[in-house]
Amino acid sequence: MNLICESQDVSDYLAVTAEVDHDHPMIAELTSKLAASSQDQADFVKQSHECYQRLTIGDTPDKSKPSFMLNDGF
Structure with a gap:
C-alpha cells in the first residue's frame, strides 16, 4: 500500500475538528x-x-466504543 500525505505540515493532521475534539x-x-x-x-x-x-x-458490543471514535494517538 502506498500512502500519500495530502500535506507536509503535521499540524494539519492535529487540528481540532467535529470528529477529533481533543480540546x-x-x-x-x-x-x-x-x-x-x-x-x-x-x-x-x-x-x-x-x-x-x-x-x-x-x-x-453495545457497551464498547468503536475504536475509530477514539484516537489512540502516538
Whole structure:
C-alpha cells in the first residue's frame, strides 16, 4: 500500500475538528490527571493507552466504543 500525505505540515493532521475534539474539557481534565500521575513521558503514554483500551473494550458490543471514535494517538 502506498500512502500519500495530502500535506507536509503535521499540524494539519492535529487540528481540532467535529470528529477529533481533543480540546474538549473532559479530555483536557483526563489528560491533566494522567500527566500528574505519570513518572515520565513513557509512563504517560502507557497510562493513556491503557485508558484508551478500557474505553474500547466493554463487556458487550453495545457497551464498547468503536475504536475509530477514539484516537489512540502516538
